[in-house]
Amino acid sequence: MKLWLARRRYLIDFTLLALARRKTRNLGLLLVYTVLVFMLASVTLYSHALRQEAARVLANSPEVIVQRMVAGRHDLIPPGYIEKIGRIRGVQTREARLWGYYYDAVTRANYTFMVPAQGAPAAGEIVVGPALERSRGLAKSNGISFRSYSGKLHTFVVADVLPQASELVSADLVLMSEESFRAFFDYPAGHYTDIALSVANPLEVRNVALKLAAALPDARPILRDEVLRTYASIFDWREGIVLALLSAAILAFGILAWDKASGLSAEEKREIGILKAIGWETGDVIKMKFWEGLLVSLTAFLLGFVAAYVHVFHFAAALFEPVLKGWAVLYPRFQLTPQIDGLQVATLFFFTVVPYAAAVLVPIWKAAITDPDSVMRW
Amino acid sequence: MLFQPAIIALLLASALCVLALAASAPFAVEVIRRWNIKSGSERQLQLERRTYLFSTLLGFVLALQLAAVLLFVFNAEKMSAMFVGAMCAVGTLNVNAFGFPALNAKIAVFFLAAMWLAINHVDSRARDYPLVRIKYALLLILAPLLAASAWVELQYFLGLKADVITSCCGSLFSEGSPTLAAEASAMKPLPAMWLFYASLGAVIALAAAHGIGGARRAWLAYALAAASAAAFAGTIAGILSFVSLYVYEHPNHHCPFCILKPEYGYQGYLLYLPLFVATAAGLAVGAVQPFARRESLRDIVPAFSRHLATVAANGFALTAAIASVMIWQSRLILLTQ
């Protein structure tokens, strides 16, 4: 065992020396490798952070939302509808909600107008999301006018700006009082947009939905878990597509690694010949090369990953934003919460280190079987 | 649902493994037909040099398989969010009929590759490479198995449809359902504990006896291999029926995968890693034993066998110890005096 360890140590020592001696040659490969890890890691870190963001946002939304369907389309909830739901076991609270979209011709963006369940602003006042604050240059107690769909101009005073915490969804939010909302949209009295139900036990959610569907045939229950699942799979899918596109880059990298490893310089071939002649075994040479590859891989992986981390969480993934986000016209400029996920790191490892190892395996072996007697002929 | 990063990675790994073995098949045939260690001809020298390539390739395949098993379970765990009814890896694996077969095939290929590498190891220690033909014939058998495993995996991933409602550990490992796994989890904790500790105790004792006795007795070697397989099964049954309950501190949550979750501090990896290594070592003892009587392997096989037995004994002991600590630390009380 001690012997085994000592041999390993010698091999690694020699490998480090060899790497140091051929700095420039290895630097190019290391650079490309690092860039590849950086790109892939940026994609995965970014989409994972987005997924988490969506999950966090939805965590506060109700377990079940009930919409009424008329002729297959989403319609208003008429008065008295909420009472028809009656008592369903497992439902803790029922709450009718008011919200809608508004297209702002000035910024050419969609805002979400909403009446919050608690703490609604006073009539004539609004609370806006941070994106709106930026795009319209608003600040507390400024006034702002929106032209309603009926053509009338409504003026509001900004009472507050929402915190940045989870900008992705709240960015384009405008909160107002019920009267203001009904006046602005000409919303018929007693009607609501939808109904939110909160269910404490996650296992009950499906039953609640089934009972709802039975009690109100024209209702469409939307389950939070289902939405979450859809988001997750959409993000995964996008990430997968991007990775598949980047597979061209991986392939190119593999070819480069193969080429680098098989195009050993005459100097290096000679070195291997010498090592073999003075008593190194083919296996020793393979192991030495293996350590070399491992060191290069780990270095590139670490450098690339750290760079990607900084890119995504400190520079808001400036390079990829347009590709991966794009779900609102109004790009929220949001700060993602730093998150590292084990599966993603493992996957990333598979995408970078495994192709590298596969690409250099054959060239390494080719180098390692150099004839030991060839050194006699130089 | 192929465009999931982890799935692409897994398929990539499988493709690489299949490719590696497919590439070695023609070489294997050539070795079987042309190998002649006594000859100094250039062709023989070439063949000998290429054996280095294929040993390295197989080592690579083994490492990749082990990593892939881990990633496979890890990924199933994560994807459970996407399937209705799935709360952990079990649910994801249950989405279609290929899930569990894919996992089992992966594990089987891992053990087979480990056994092949053990044979390869003793063979390359002997001066006349006595097993070279057998070794490459075995490689020819291993290749289609690996390809089959990759195929099952592909079917599984192709069949992953998000709208499927699956059943998770709650129902699969509940005492009412008719599967083998359910039977294991339906075992009462006390007999399961007996089985668990008895099978581990037996294999540790056999491994110790084999190691101390200089690994000279053939029957001990085969008994150790069989006991390793049994201990593997016994440990999994034990995890299903009581270890998991202690970890989750819940009297009805039988699941071999949830212990891998971050909620439980990834404790499962602590348990499974020594178990897999020890089982592989124990099986390898059996794999090299048939060749112990060959002239040039007389000393090599017992020496290596002893080494493997040590690894197996320590690995199984570690498994038992870790499981015991988990039980010790738990606040759940299953057995009352």
Place this chain on the structure above:
Amino acid sequence: MIELHAIRKAFNQGRENELWALDGIDLHIEAQKVTALRGPSGSGKTTLLTLVGCLARPTEGRVRLAGEDISGLPECFLTEIRRRRFGFVFQQFNLIKGLSALDNIILPAYPTGRPRKQLLERAEELLARLKLGHRRAAKVEWLSGGEQQRVAICRALINDPELLIADEPTANLDTHLAKEFMAILEGLAGEGRSILLSSHDPLVTESDVVDRVVEMRDGRIVDER
């Protein structure tokens, strides 16, 4: 110590440029003697050295080392034997550039896994003996030809081999350095180390240090003295 029996060695076997570099060699290399191979260029001296030194395998024939037939051994076992029993001094010295003299010297011992301290002690001892102590940390490419050869000799001796093999050791040296080399050789022979070398150089083959000269031509042994 080493017996060669009916050795033949082919290059490019089975192709049209097939060449039998050695064609029926019978030779017994005795322990604790200095043996020299002499012959015209292309007569197969280097090829014979590679076979004796286990750098290559004969195409036909048998090599016996201390009574054991090693001609059919796979490469890794030949390597092991080579590492333990033979030390090589090449015509071009073949030191690894960029490493210090000391690092070069201990290189053949890496696969043995011997403790570093022991290795360094042994290397220092050899350096001191060949009067190279002051150059131990110098990169080998900065050493003179004579110094490089002495480093190569140290490297050949680090594993304490039974047989030292040198291919044309004086070909790259001037007369003065060649004489110095012969002096070192004499010292080693005096310790009872076996030495096998090939040379054109009369300074070597006519020297008193050499116990035996084997004359080669066209892959055969033609004369012996």
